Amino acid sequence: MGILFSELRIRAKRTINLREKYKMLLYEKIFNVSTRKGEIVCQSKTEIAEIIKQSAALLQGNEVWVSSNEKPYPCLSVLIKGQYACVHYFKNDEGDVWQSCGNFNKEVTFFAGEGDREWVAPGYVIVPLEKAISCMEEFCDTFERPNCIEWEALWEED
Numbered sequence: 001m002g003i004l005f006s007e008l009r010i011r012a013k014r015t016i017n018l019r020e021k022y023k024m025l026l027y028e029k030i031f032n033v034s035t036r037k038g039e040i041v042c043q044s045k046t047e048i049a050e051i052i053k054q055s056a057a058l059l060q061g062n063e064v065w066v067s068s069n070e071k072p073y074p075c076l077s078v079l080i081k082g083q084y085a086c087v088h089y090f091k092n093d094e095g096d097v098w099q100s101c102g103n104f105n106k107e108v109t110f111f112a113g114e115g116d117r118e119w120v121a122p123g124y125v126i127v128p129l130e131k132a133i134s135c136m137e138e139f140c141d142t143f144e145r146p147n148c149i150e151w152e153a154l155w156e157e158d
Helices: 004-028 046-056 127-142
Strands: 031-035 038-041 064-069 077-082 083-090 095-100 108-114 117-121 150-153
Touching: 031 046, 038 046, 046 064, 046 077, 046 127, 064 108, 064 127, 077 108, 077 127, 083 108, 083 127, 095 127
Parallel strands: none
Antiparallel strands: 031 038, 031 064, 064 077, 077 083, 083 095, 095 150, 108 117
């Protein structure tokens, strides 16, 4: 009887895994999310928002990248530390990049990459964490530069 029960558990796990894979295929959009811990495939904005909130709770913060599962650009990068964030929108790999505009009154030190690159961001690029989450949600809907915040082009617009 013990062998039969363990076989049933294995079959049930396989069925659940197949169901989860099938559900992922039914979703209109699947997202790649990268953090210091690696890449994660997400099915919803809620999952990504949770990753961002968990990153905000880390002592050094984190950097979260979001893109379509189909192609790497456009993508959104969110540097997070506590309740502060700086958002970058990358339209392509040719240098068309925009940076968030905020109105915080002091600098915030973010750690990018594997946490080994320190960047001191001026207050004028800092947005509240909730605004960064709103940016991610809008980006996931459209894959365009979100309209919920102001942006500064980091390249010369014609």
